[in-house]
Amino acid sequence: MKVTEHIEKANGKSLFSFEILPPLKGQNIQSIFDSIDPLMEFNPPFIDVTYHREEYEYKELPSGLLEKRIVKKRPGTVGICAAIQNKYKVDAIPHILCGGFTKEDTENFLIDLDFLGIDNVLALRGDAVKSEIYFKPEKEGNQFASDLVTQIENLNKGLYLDEYLQNTSATNFCIGVAGYPEKHMEAPSLDSDIHFLKQKIKNGATYIVTQMFFDNKKFFNFVAKCREEGITVPIIPGLKPISTRKQLNQIPHRFKVDLPDELIMEVVRAKDNEAVRQVGVEWCIAQSKELIAAGIPVLHYYSMGKSDNIKAVAKAVF
Structure with missing residues (x-):
């Protein structure tokens, strides 16, 4: 079932969903099931599965030349999505990226998903890998997420790359x-970011999932600006409870997301790791309750492979 259909079927009730990471190379599917099982009591209608681009390293050969080799740290998402749908009977949503894919790769990936009965995809440009300063698209790939959306929508119309x-x-x-409620890190302004978001909707996207945020006012402001620009599709907030002190630095640095002063000081004053975890859970519970009261259709949680914090939030909210 499509995400938009799940929202319509809920008749105004806020739904619970979450996102998982593929397991590290060498682990089996049980590691995925172990992170999903504790959250199934909250009846998620769908589960997102991230995709990680292949990275490269260079190994010096005896000749002195450098050999470029692929380092694939996490398996792809197709098999994981199929396993989730088979075991839990819920929709799995694979992330599909511009980076690392040619258009032909993308088409083949989408064909495989269609064969498996996967109804939803999240279309993303993707971030630069460690060896890049800025994102570099594949030579024969989609440059922007809006281009990727167009390719997917073309397939929805039966238009393949081979026009014959x-x-x-x-x-x-x-x-x-x-x-991005606080704008994409590469965007010059929030207004310009929303301009390009509107293009993705025009090209065929039917719902939006946001980057994590810790101040609901920024989310509500973002939604209001989107509506002013004529974006009417569902906007699903992305949430994540703080769990360690390190994240006070890591999250702003990696995701260019601001943390409220009140949250920062509560974490700083926490006496140990368990106290930090509890601060993060309680803050996320408060966010969640306010969003549900505002009639937000789905609350989407970034689990990062760990379900205990998300379960604590969900128990208090759903």
């Missing part, structure tokens, strides 16, 4: 895209 194919079958993907 005959009797093609149209796919029927529900396309989600990312939104």
Whole structure:
């Protein structure tokens, strides 16, 4: 079922969803199930599965030349999505990126998803890998998320890269895209960011999931600006409870997200790691309750492979 259909079927009730990381290379699917099992009591209608680009390293050969080799730290998402849908009977939503894919790779990936009965995808540009200062698209790939949305929507119309194919079958993907309440780190302003978000909706996206945020006012302001620009699709907030002191520095640095002073000081004053975890859970509970009271259709939690904090929040909210 499509994300938009889940929202319509809920009749105004706020739904619970979450996102998982693929396991590290060498681990099996049980590590995924172990992180999902504790959260199934909250009846998530769908679960997102992230995708990680292949990274490269260079190894010096005896000749002195450098050999470029792929380092794949996490497996892809197709098999994981199939396993989730088979075991839990809920929709799995794979993330699909511009980075690391040619357009032909993307088409083949989408065909595989369609064969598996996967109805939803989250279309993302993706971030630069460690070896890049700025994001670099594949030579034969999509440069922007809006281009990726267009390619997916073309498949929904039965338009393949090979225009000479005959009797093609149209796919029927529900396309989600990312939104940034505090603007994307590379955008010059929030208004310009929303301008390009509107283009993604125009190209075929039907819902938005936001980057994490810790101040609901910024989310509500973002939604208001989107509505003013004529964006009417559901906007799903992304939430994450703080769990360690290190995240006070890591989150602003990596995601360019501001942390409220009150939250920072509560974490600083916490006496130990368990106290920090409790501060993060309670802050996220307060965020969640306010969002539900405002009639937000889905609350989406970034689990980062750990479910205990998310479960504590969900128990208090859903």
